[in-house]
Amino acid sequence: xxxxxxxxxxxxxxxxxxxxxxxxxxxxxxxxxxxxxxxxxxxxxxxxxxxxxxxxxxxxxxxxxxxxxxxxxxxxxxxxxxxxxxxxxxxxxxxxxxxxxxxxxxxxxxxxxxxxxxxxxxxxxxxxxxxxxxxxxxxxxxxxxxxxxxxxxxxxxxxxxxxxxxxxxxxxxxxxxxxxxxxxxxxxxxxxxxxxxxxxxxxxxxxxxxxxxxxxxxxxxxxxxxxxxxxxxxxxxxxxxxxxxxxxxxxxxxxxxxxxxxxxxxxxxxxxxxxxxxxxxxxxxxxxxxxxxxxxxxxxxxxxxxxxxxxxxxxxxxxxxxxxxxxxxxxxxxxxxxxxxxxxxxxxxxxxxxxxxxxxxxxxxxxxxxxxxxxxxxxxxxxxxxxxxxxxxxxxxxxxx
Numbered sequence: 001x002x003x004x005x006x007x008x009x010x011x012x013x014x015x016x017x018x019x020x021x022x023x024x025x026x027x028x029x030x031x032x033x034x035x036x037x038x039x040x041x042x043x044x045x046x047x048x049x050x051x052x053x054x055x056x057x058x059x060x061x062x063x064x065x066x067x068x069x070x071x072x073x074x075x076x077x078x079x080x081x082x083x084x085x086x087x088x089x090x091x092x093x094x095x096x097x098x099x100x101x102x103x104x105x106x107x108x109x110x111x112x113x114x115x116x117x118x119x120x121x122x123x124x125x126x127x128x129x130x131x132x133x134x135x136x137x138x139x140x141x142x143x144x145x146x147x148x149x150x151x152x153x154x155x156x157x158x159x160x161x162x163x164x165x166x167x168x169x170x171x172x173x174x175x176x177x178x179x180x181x182x183x184x185x186x187x188x189x190x191x192x193x194x195x196x197x198x199x200x201x202x203x204x205x206x207x208x209x210x211x212x213x214x215x216x217x218x219x220x221x222x223x224x225x226x227x228x229x230x231x232x233x234x235x236x237x238x239x240x241x242x243x244x245x246x247x248x249x250x251x252x253x254x255x256x257x258x259x260x261x262x263x264x265x266x267x268x269x270x271x272x273x274x275x276x277x278x279x280x281x282x283x284x285x286x287x288x289x290x291x292x293x294x295x296x297x298x299x300x301x302x303x304x305x306x307x308x309x310x311x312x313x314x315x316x317x318x319x320x321x322x323x324x325x326x327x328x329x330x331x332x333x334x335x336x337x338x339x340x341x342x343x344x345x346x347x348x349x350x351x352x353x354x355x356x357x358x359x360x361x362x363x364x365x366x367x368x369x370x371x372x373x374x375x376x377x378x379x380x381x382x383x384x385x386x387x388x389x390x391x392x393x394x395x396x397x398x399x400x401x
Contacts, residue, residue: 004026006026006030006032007038010039013042018295019292019294021231021232024235025227025228026227027039027284027288027291028230028288039284040283040317042287042291043286043287043290044319046290046291047321051298051299051321053359054358054360055322055356055359055360056299056323056360056361056367056369057323057324057326057350057361057362057363058108058109058325058363058365059105059107059108059109059326060108060109060110060111060142061109061110061329062111062112063095063099063102063112063329064112064329065090065095066088066115066117067080067086067115068081068082068088068089068114069081069114069116069117070116070118070194071116071194072194073194073195074192074267075191075192075220075260075265075267076265080115082119095132099132099136100135102139102328103135103136104387105326105328105387107136107139108139108140108364108376108378109139109141109325109365110136110139110142110143111142111327112132112142112143113143113145113148113178118155121156122152122156122166125144125148125152125167125170126166126170127170129170129171129172140173140174140365142175142176142216142365143172143175143176144176145175145176146175146177146179146180146196146204146205147195148179149164149204150200161210161211164207164208165211173213174213174253175205175208176215177215177216178216179195180201180217180218180219181195182219182220182221182229182230182233183202183219183232183233183236184198184232184233187225187229190224191223191224205217206240208250209243209249209250213250214366215251216255216256217252217256217297218258219233219234219256220259221259221277221285222259222276223262223267223271223273224271231292234289237293237296237297238292238296241293241296241297242296253299253366254297254300254322255293255297255299255300255301257282257285257286257289257300258303259277259303259306259307260277261276262274276307279307279314282311282315283314283315286315286319287318290319290320291319299367300322301323301324302315302323302324304324309348313355316353316358323352326343326345326349327342327344328388329343345380345384345388346379346380346381362376362377364376
């Protein structure tokens, strides 16, 4: 049987046929400039049909409460072993200071992840959630990746649903869909052999959704994966999302493609990767995701700390409708050699979106619009640049002297 060409795949898509996994793989592999222009155009058309011309962003802060971890993921430059001189596990005083800074900045979300530290108990995970709520009443806690949930269950041996309900009662609002990397066991076993396997990641995501905790979804690409691996990964996400349309249940709120940063970790040298993926490939992943996830996951986010604000703006014409968050203190990408700073101001977000010809809109974690007359709306303020200091480069590449 002869496989359909990319043009035939796109013709069928325009006629209303959903992309298959094999068709998505073929489009990701496509190198013809003319065909890619059509992919990008269709992605932009689908973006407009799904979400219109508004581009969203969130006013949030990253808080990493520990960098101690035992999984030794090859792609990670963030983790430290317990006895490393720069290993840390923050106490209440440090966390209160970080939460207070986030409160003063006007965040609606704390994004909180850390290493898998054997010394941290379920009780402590709950305490940190409550501590954040004490400092920032009403803040949405987007926290604890599936790897961290797995770590908690290994320590407690409690059922997943019990753990997730306890965390939800303590203030957990949603879960980052990280620790997925590529949902293909052959690849995961090569790049993170001690990380949770594919089936376990899916089990935890499904369990979270079943108790009403929404999650994001991600993919880490631009390393040793094939186009077929990327398509298989997206197929798993689409399948999970199709399992419920009940608004009382949790679902994926967004899809975030994350290009691998190869500089300050062991994976880059081991596999001979010395640069971030080409922008053509990065853009194609986003555009094909928009087509493949049509009627499934309507929000496609671009990761500005990975590729910079200029490239992120270009992605807005290729199916992307969300620019992510202000972050305040992004450490995980930075520790692997990220070059575009750790934070953006609200003004920088709004200017970038407006100059790309789109309408900037502040959102909540679950994509509720936050209009200017909402008490949660956070306008640009004089002095934002000074507050963020050297952590903010406006999403432009850092210059090393």
